[in-house]
Amino acid sequence: MKALQAVFIIPPKVHLLDIAGPAHLFYEAGDYGVQVTSYFAAIDPADTQVESSCALHFSNLVDYNSLQLQPGDVIFIPGMEAAILLDDAFLRTTAAFGQWLRQQHAKGVTICSVCTGAFLLAAAGLLDGRSCTTHWKYIDRLQHKYPALQVRDNCLFVESGSILTSAGVASGIDLALYMIEQLWGSVLAARVAREVVVFTRRTAGDPQISIFMQYRNHLENRIHTVQDLLAQTLHQHLDIEDIAVNAHMSARNLTRLFKRTTGITIGQYVDKLRVERATQMIGEGHTMQATAGACGLKSTNQLRFLLRKYETALPRRLEKMA
Structure with a gap:
């Protein structure tokens, strides 16, 4: 670096x-x-x-x-x-x-x-x-x-x-x-x-907040730990028990706390992480197969399904990929 x-x-x-x-x-x-x-x-x-x-x-x-x-x-x-x-x-x-x-x-x-x-x-x-x-x-x-x-x-x-x-x-x-x-x-x-306990702020005229920065407007340290883990291990398949172990919580408590803290489920959060990572990689010229693997998906069909699901959030140049 x-x-x-x-x-x-x-x-x-x-x-x-x-x-x-x-x-x-x-x-x-x-x-x-x-x-x-x-x-x-x-x-x-x-x-x-x-x-x-x-x-x-x-x-x-x-x-x-x-x-x-x-x-x-x-x-x-x-x-x-x-x-x-x-x-x-x-x-x-x-x-x-x-x-x-x-x-x-x-x-x-x-x-x-x-x-x-x-x-x-x-x-x-x-x-x-x-x-x-x-x-x-x-x-x-x-x-x-x-x-x-x-x-x-x-x-x-x-x-x-x-x-x-x-x-x-x-x-x-x-x-x-x-x-x-x-x-x-x-x-x-x-x-x-x-x-430094500050939260990223943006207006409509500024660059949109990255999903890697969104849903971080809280002080719940255990959920920050989970969010860091999910962002860094997109290429892997972690089940809820693996994630909960890292947060020193039960899977049930983690599921509840994550939703209460961020407003969305862990599954929804991972989907959003994958969509942004896929958008970045495709925009840089990576193949759909390589992108799917980097996002922890088993096939390009799974990637296309995910992109279609969040089609309204995609940059215009990538809408046709969905």
Whole structure:
């Protein structure tokens, strides 16, 4: 698995939660075994210490020019106090930083903004012609100041190629979870969300929640354990007794608790896992036979039956496969 570099920019008067939320989630991902190296850098390379909006200081910041980022690495840019952000004189001082951002984007680095960090992306010219969002209080100001942008309101985050913008604080956490899912998969994202006791949120305009992330909006540890097991063993056939042993429960109690906690049965949950896994594999060009095996099904006929059963949930390009 490729090691990833994550750079968290610390502007003056940064909003702590904008930066601490995503940074902590990437730390948790690293704690689960993925290779992540995090860096914290000021907008002005000469600054090694920056004061946040609540007077807590960041120190030992690195010069972003010293970083050798690679395609697929990630940069997070948080929001800051409006008085600084909306100061044209300040924005003019960010020209060198904006040039560096454009260079990183050109070589394939993913750039994410949280809250009003979108203004720094706009000042760098990276949002021209793109769909984007920011904190609801500054939607109109962002659109007025940068008319070439397609600013969207009432959404948590917007993905436009390798640039992602989010609405603020909590949505920055949603964005970081989404990035973790894209980089390392839904199971890890669910584990990280569970570790920090937050739940993935999406709106109709955002990417749909993966089934590997759905039905996890609860604090029942035994059911989380079962859901992890089912997601990781789709290729196997586990009977209810095998599953119950892993949860340290009787099969009867597990059946009741799973339904009460998630709202669906274990069988329905496994079906949904299989449909999503099959959709992914077929979309990647795998054969129906290989897909059926990976989903724990004995034949392609069983797979086709399952896809027909959930036909309304399939992407349009796969409906004909059902």
